[in-house]
Amino acid sequence: xxxxxxxxxxxPKHLPNTPESQRLLQKEGMAHVFNDEATMMMVAETIKQxxxxxxxxxxxxxxxxxxxxxxxxxxxxxxxxxxxxxxxMKISGGKYHVIPRTKPSQ
Numbered sequence: 204x205x206x207x208x209x210x211x212x213x214x215p216k217h218l219p220n221t222p223e224s225q226r227l228l229q230k231e232g233m234a235h236v237f238n239d240e241a242t243m244m245m246v247a248e249t250i251k252q253x254x255x256x257x258x259x260x261x262x263x264x265x266x267x268x269x270x271x272x273x274x275x276x277x278x279x280x281x282x283x284x285x286x287x288x289x290x291x292m293k294i295s296g297g298k299y300h301v302i303p304r305t306k307p308s309q
Contacts, residue, residue, distance in 0.1 A: 206297070209247070209300065217275075233280070235287060242274050255267055266291070274288065287305060
C-alpha cells in the first residue's frame with residue numbers, strides 16, 4: 204500500500220455526536236459511525252496492515268477488513284443502533300478515510 208495521509212474532511216462525519224454525523228443522520232436518515240476516534244485509528248492501522256484489496260469502486264481504491272468485535276454502529280433517525288463489524292478504507296489522491304460498514308462496497 205502506498206504512503207497515505209488521512210483525509211481529515213471526512214473524519215467528523217464518522218464519529219458519534221459530531222455536527223457532521225448529526226447532519227448526515229438528518230439528511231440520509233442514518234449515519235455509520237465508529238465507537239470513538241481511537242477505534243477509527245485502530246481500524247485504519249489494521250486495514251493498512253491486514254486489509255483485503257477490494258478494487259476500484261465508484262472512483263476510489265478500496266480496502267477492507269472484517270473485525271470480530273463491533274467497531275461502530277449504524278444509527279437511524281429513531282435512535283436505533285445496529286452494530287457494524289466491517290471497516291473499509293477509501294483512497295484517492297494519496298489520502299484516505301475509513302468507514303464502518305455492514306459489508307464491503309460493491
